[in-house]
Amino acid sequence: MRASASLRRNSYRGSALPVTQQPSVASLRSLPSEKPEGSSLKNLETLVTENGVLEFPETDMEDDALQAAVQTMKRHKTITFEDIALSEGVKQSVYLDYLKWEIDTESAFLELPLTIVVLISFAMLAMNILHQEQLYTMETAIERDIIENANFAWSGHFGHKGILQVHSIADFWSWMRLGFLGLVVKPGWLYSEPAPDILGGPDMTSRPDMPTAWLFNGYERPAPVANEYLHYAKVISGIRMRQSVSGAGDFCVLPSLLDPALLSQWLAKPCFPSDLGLLSPEVHEAENFLGLQREEFLFPDLFTIQELTQQVLDMEDGCAYSNATGNACRCEWCSAGAQSLRPWIDEETSRVEISMVVYNAQYGSYTYVSVNFMFNRGGHIHSFIHCLSAFVNPFLRPGPELALTLVAATLWIGALLYALAAELTEIRGAIRNSNAGLRKALWEDYVGFYNMVDWSSIIVGSLAIGYYFQSRIAASAVNELLPSMIDASLKPDANYQSTVKEFFRAAEDMSKAKKDTELQLMFYPLIIMMRLFRSFEAQPRLALVSATLKTAAPDLGHFFMIFLCVYLCFVVSSLLFFGQDLESFSTMDRALHTSFLAMFGDWDWNAMTDVGMLRAAVWFWVFMVMMVLFMLNMLLAIIMDAYQMEKYKTSDATTLWQQILDMIERRRQYIRGERVRLTDVWKTFRRQYAGKEKAMLSSDQLLSVEYLVNTVTRMPEQQALRTMVHSLKRDDILTHGFMTEEQVNKHVEKTLGSMELKIKAILEDVEFINDKLDFFDRLLAPGDAEYDFYFGADGQSHDQASRLWIYNSITAISEELQQNFVRGIQRIGTWQDEFECESRSSDLKIARSVDLGWDL
Numbered sequence: 001m002r003a004s005a006s007l008r009r010n011s012y013r014g015s016a017l018p019v020t021q022q023p024s025v026a027s028l029r030s031l032p033s034e035k036p037e038g039s040s041l042k043n044l045e046t047l048v049t050e051n052g053v054l055e056f057p058e059t060d061m062e063d064d065a066l067q068a069a070v071q072t073m074k075r076h077k078t079i080t081f082e083d084i085a086l087s088e089g090v091k092q093s094v095y096l097d098y099l100k101w102e103i104d105t106e107s108a109f110l111e112l113p114l115t116i117v118v119l120i121s122f123a124m125l126a127m128n129i130l131h132q133e134q135l136y137t138m139e140t141a142i143e144r145d146i147i148e149n150a151n152f153a154w155s156g157h158f159g160h161k162g163i164l165q166v167h168s169i170a171d172f173w174s175w176m177r178l179g180f181l182g183l184v185v186k187p188g189w190l191y192s193e194p195a196p197d198i199l200g201g202p203d204m205t206s207r208p209d210m211p212t213a214w215l216f217n218g219y220e221r222p223a224p225v226a227n228e229y230l231h232y233a234k235v236i237s238g239i240r241m242r243q244s245v246s247g248a249g250d251f252c253v254l255p256s257l258l259d260p261a262l263l264s265q266w267l268a269k270p271c272f273p274s275d276l277g278l279l280s281p282e283v284h285e286a287e288n289f290l291g292l293q294r295e296e297f298l299f300p301d302l303f304t305i306q307e308l309t310q311q312v313l314d315m316e317d318g319c320a321y322s323n324a325t326g327n328a329c330r331c332e333w334c335s336a337g338a339q340s341l342r343p344w345i346d347e348e349t350s351r352v353e354i355s356m357v358v359y360n361a362q363y364g365s366y367t368y369v370s371v372n373f374m375f376n377r378g379g380h381i382h383s384f385i386h387c388l389s390a391f392v393n394p395f396l397r398p399g400p401e402l403a404l405t406l407v408a409a410t411l412w413i414g415a416l417l418y419a420l421a422a423e424l425t426e427i428r429g430a431i432r433n434s435n436a437g438l439r440k441a442l443w444e445d446y447v448g449f450y451n452m453v454d455w456s457s458i459i460v461g462s463l464a465i466g467y468y469f470q471s472r473i474a475a476s477a478v479n480e481l482l483p484s485m486i487d488a489s490l491k492p493d494a495n496y497q498s499t500v501k502e503f504f505r506a507a508e509d510m511s512k513a514k515k516d517t518e519l520q521l522m523f524y525p526l527i528i529m530m531r532l533f534r535s536f537e538a539q540p541r542l543a544l545v546s547a548t549l550k551t552a553a554p555d556l557g558h559f560f561m562i563f564l565c566v567y568l569c570f571v572v573s574s575l576l577f578f579g580q581d582l583e584s585f586s587t588m589d590r591a592l593h594t595s596f597l598a599m600f601g602d603w604d605w606n607a608m609t610d611v612g613m614l615r616a617a618v619w620f621w622v623f624m625v626m627m628v629l630f631m632l633n634m635l636l637a638i639i640m641d642a643y644q645m646e647k648y649k650t651s652d653a654t655t656l657w658q659q660i661l662d663m664i665e666r667r668r669q670y671i672r673g674e675r676v677r678l679t680d681v682w683k684t685f686r687r688q689y690a691g692k693e694k695a696m697l698s699s700d701q702l703l704s705v706e707y708l709v710n711t712v713t714r715m716p717e718q719q720a721l722r723t724m725v726h727s728l729k730r731d732d733i734l735t736h737g738f739m740t741e742e743q744v745n746k747h748v749e750k751t752l753g754s755m756e757l758k759i760k761a762i763l764e765d766v767e768f769i770n771d772k773l774d775f776f777d778r779l780l781a782p783g784d785a786e787y788d789f790y791f792g793a794d795g796q797s798h799d800q801a802s803r804l805w806i807y808n809s810i811t812a813i814s815e816e817l818q819q820n821f822v823r824g825i826q827r828i829g830t831w832q833d834e835f836e837c838e839s840r841s842s843d844l845k846i847a848r849s850v851d852l853g854w855d856l
Helices: 002-015 025-029 064-075 081-087 092-130 132-149 169-184 260-267 305-317 320-325 399-432 438-445 449-490 496-536 544-578 588-599 605-611 613-652 656-672 678-688 693-698 705-711 717-736 741-778 785-791 798-852
Strands: 152-155 158-161 233-235 239-245 293-298 349-360 365-375 381-391
Touching: 081 717, 092 132, 092 399, 092 496, 092 678, 092 693, 092 717, 132 169, 132 349, 132 365, 132 381, 152 169, 158 169, 169 305, 169 349, 293 305, 305 320, 349 496, 365 496, 381 449, 381 496, 399 438, 399 449, 449 496, 496 544, 544 588, 544 605, 544 613, 588 613, 605 613, 678 693, 678 705, 705 717
Parallel strands: none
Antiparallel strands: 152 158, 233 349, 239 293, 239 349, 349 365, 365 381
8 A cells, every 4th residue: 555655656746746736648648758856756668569568677667666566567467378489489399299280180171072072982882883772672572572472371363371471391381382383483474363253343264265475576485484583584593492400319308307218208209409490580590501401403494383393292292192103203302312201391400491593684683582481499480581682793884874983983992092002101100200119119109099090991991892802703603604504594404403503502602792792881981980070170160079979988988887787787677577478578689679779769569568568567667767768868968068068169169161261361371472381391390300200299499480480481470470379379278178167167256256356455545545645635735744744845855854754753752652651650659559558458357367266
């Protein structure tokens, strides 16, 4: 407070204004800079920097109050990153780390169009080569035809059962003979069924001499031609039937307390264990071509429909009827060796596969059709149809489509080679810049998450190309066998069956290679997705998703530990609760999948009630409350909390379009010579360190604006300062992190509290100054003691008046102390007299007590 008063006092003295006159701003500005006569205050010199900052030089600042005020202002001055860069400089490690980050970020951002082109070119290439819509059309037509039209249990012209109603061996043979065989091997042109008598409609069967074939325009032979299937396709190699068997043995599970011999006599037959058909068959079971035996062929090229039917009957009864009637047995396996009079299907059978190869000239494709029957040891037969297709040559397409395919293939393969060259270049640079061994250099300076993503894309892409060529080689093998197969079909000879077997083996290899290629191609877009996230991170608003996941990662890790434990408990309970009644819960993997679907609203409530509606409802309610209402909503809360934080961070970030415009503008500035590229700055430092980036990035040398301007060719001073400021900002963010909204609120609350205290102190100062001003305004005239103390008396200097005032004050204080001392001595004497009176009174009382004989 005293310093403020002194400052105000000296200001008035320096201005030489009357006390009662308040100076105006204009008058203060017009004051002379010379020091008035008789004043001890020097003028306060100020300096305005180029950046508009007001500075106070400390030289010749003799006034203590003024110096204290200037120091306070400096302490509360806001220091910017620009001030630090200009005054202290920037560490080289900080600056170059910022440059490297900017260069990498810009490079990743520029890779975004390339990555999108790679994705689009790959998608176009895959779609034009695979043509999944055509394969779906053919495979679905075949599957639906077999399911809907291969019927048995006929009543008139209507079959009441199909492949899904095959539940016994007898049903299988009925379906095979009455449904499937007649469906594939058509004896003639089919007409509509007769109308009931009540309708009175036309009856095609009542019309005599209906043609069984039609010779249409452009046809070489009347339709239906031999081996025609679904009008537009042809069965190439006939029908192959084979099966897998489980050998008989001592595998029966018997109670241990009973006599095994007695039980064996009671069972009277061995056991045939098999895991096939326990549950509904899956695709991988139909694609297993190993371990199949008892191979039989039905050749429409060699035999009529009646002869093929007789062959199926011989397979059913093991040639028993043919042997009894003296006819030749048409079942090769049944009549081979000791297997005579033995049916082709028996209780050892665990799987039957009926396969054929269909060629569709409309699309130029092969389709391997596999009809499977799984005989489980519970007595049920599962049926499953699976088709595998491949094109003769995917490049036999119209000109525009072929040109688009070649362009897409060129772009995609070129992108793979570019990525490979970039990674090899980076590996070479890491090895050159490191003084350690090869393994340590790669591990410390090269290995990173996105490097692994790039290598994954290269490896998966290369494998996809390799698998594709493998599938084409397999398809070429089928193409090479097709002419000999056609010759054998048109002119059957003794080598017909061997040609068919070889063709089937080639078709199996083609189908497996095609499936492996599709599986490998499926992984590649997922790798491209990771590369897209790498490019997205170069743009703050595009990086919002990945940044949200990174921010939420710690909380998600802890949450998923709880989530998985709770979820696993429900999965195990569902397995135990529903597994015996529902196939979807019967195994651990199926229960995991079904419970996961239930969390997202896909469940079969009617099937779940098989265990009892009340019990199913209790489990279902508990599952929904815990997993959906609690767990999933907590998961969303964690993600949304992280999303809001990252959204807050990027609220002021530039948009994608603005970043593109900025890059274009920087390019124009570079062309005009107004800036240099950051890569040029980086190369300048690399040349100084002979390419040793590790040593370059670890140096703590302080860089200044002048150093950068003089070192980097054509680098403007403004760009040098700007990059240094940006490097300091990034280092501050990396060091202190980004404050969350909660931390910001706490910091604001603390700052407001501090500001409140400072404002309170300022108000007290203002009140003090105001009181002093009011006091000075009320001073009457020279001669008053206070006036003389502050402004000096008439005929006396300020120092003389001050010394006189101090002398008078000390004299007055001495006189007051003397008077206080005298009064204190007098008070002590009075207290002593009172003490002596009290002492004499006490002595008299004691003497009287002794005289009276009191026992003290």
